[in-house]
Amino acid sequence: MVLDPFTLLVITAAMAAASALYLAAEWGIVRERSLLLWSAGFALVTVGSSLALLRSSGYMLFGIWFPNGLLIVAHWLFLAGVAGFTRVRLPHAWWLLAVVWLAMLLLPDGPWWSKAMMCVQSLLIALIAVRAGLLLRPQDGALSVGAAQLRFVLLAHGLFYLAKAVSTMAPDAIVNLASFRGAVIQISLVEGVMAIMLLAMSMTGTERHRREERIAQIAARDPLTALDNRRALYLRAPQLLEQASPASPGALLLIDIDHFKQVNDLHGHDAGDRLLLALSDLIRAALPQGALAARLGGDEFVILLRNVSGAAAQALGQGLREAFAQQARAMFATPEPVSLSIGATLFDQPDMELSHWLKRADEALYASKRKGRDRMELVPVANGRAD
Incomplete structure (x- = not known):
């Protein structure tokens, strides 16, 4: 199979859908809010990747910019899930990210606009992913294996998008959003497939460790008084x-x-x-x-x-x-x-x-x-x- 952009988008949509369904099933068992937020994030990636298949036909709004917006929202849901897992309350200022992206859509079109838009989108995703990774700080000197993996994947994912933002603004960058040509786009799709797989595995492992800790705590507590047994x-x-x-x-x-x-x-x-x-x-x-x-x-x-x-x-x-x-x-x-x-x-x-x-x-x-x-x-x- 040739891993052209079209094929990569199909694989991305399929993997994101599988991840969304799996995390939703896990949420149905333990009712942990983080799992639901992560599942919703992968569901948006599925919708966005499916709509992105339209870009080869020249549908700029529904094939490019709308899926890009869904990708930003999906990462915001990943951040909200990590915040819920770490019991951290996110400031309302994070909602301003949506305002920044919408403001870019309202700017007049021009030869520079596609590059600027991709740069802003990449910076927003990088900011969200890095912030989510930094929320997973080691407590008492250690993180669970799943949480450590999730932290690493989020930070690496964020740094990749930061490098992508820089590369798209280079004078000789190859960016053709209306078609599937362009090294930046193809590399980004490959990274996206890998990130989805690793994120889904790490999120599941992280929540399972939390569940095991909760079970151990319950086993150590007197059910009536909540003191140690x-x-x-x-x-x-x-x-x-x-x-x-x-x-x-x-x-x-x-x-x-x-x-x-x-x-x-x-x-x-x-x-x-x-x-x-x-x-x-x-x-x-x-x-x-x-x-x-x-x-x-x-x-x-x-x-x-x-x-x-x-x-x-x-x-x-x-x-x-x-x-x-x-x-x-x-x-x-x-x-x-x-x-x-x-x-x-x-x-x-x-x-x-x-x-x-x-x-x-x-x-x-x-x-x-x-x-x-x-x-x-x-x-x-x-x-x-x-x-």
Whole structure:
């Protein structure tokens, strides 16, 4: 097959249509707005490439300039999709790009007009593509493979159009828009086919990585309180435990709701869920920077604090206990007061596992229960032994 401009346009339209349909199908599954914007962009490329087939018959408006406008809009949709993916709000000034292109259409025709129009169009696409690539900045030192590929393709695509803008304004440039002759046009079509293929693959990979991250986050969260679950606690705790030392100990607080069953029996399980949510909100509000909180199951919660004294851990626990008791009284009436029992331990040995400190805090929790509930028992440690 000879890759003449006509054939390249047919291939471009077919690939863009396939990309649009595939991204639309992905959007139908995950309902991610970026996928819909990218799909719409490829759909416009499909329409524009199909209309561009008319240019060989001399239809300047519908064969050249209208498809060029659709190409600019398609790239703007790619930019909007990247902005949505990166949670960045685009300034309204980006709408001025359409004004610039429309202003060029209103200028009087002349021997220079086709070159100037192609230069402006190329500059607009270059600006949009480069901006979209720059939005995909590495966060926390790394990008996902799909996002890194998308960033590279967008930047390379933008730089190509920048070079195209420069080349079209050269005195000896070969640009014949009414026919399919011209090296600039043919090179641009080849680059367009490659860009469509790479963009579609990178966009899909980028969104799939985001989806996998979201699934991992859901798997690590307690579905009711949105705190970490037991699995996430065991995965994240070792990093915090490793920071402990005799000079900078940490603390583990094991929390249990007293008389929680009465709330469920008297007011229903929905009331129990509301009480658990209230406690999780209090825990989240009291949590200092760098600490961990998780729901172990039922009405049992755990807090891990780093670089904290026994007095500071005691103050946090007591403040949490008092705030919860007050809120529980306001929410539900029960024969026995609904309160918190807290067992806590300091830890200063980075080589000890989480289960060791949980066991020690559990012993302190049962001591709190035995002494009448609604209290906090703290076990300090020195040289690995309880004081």
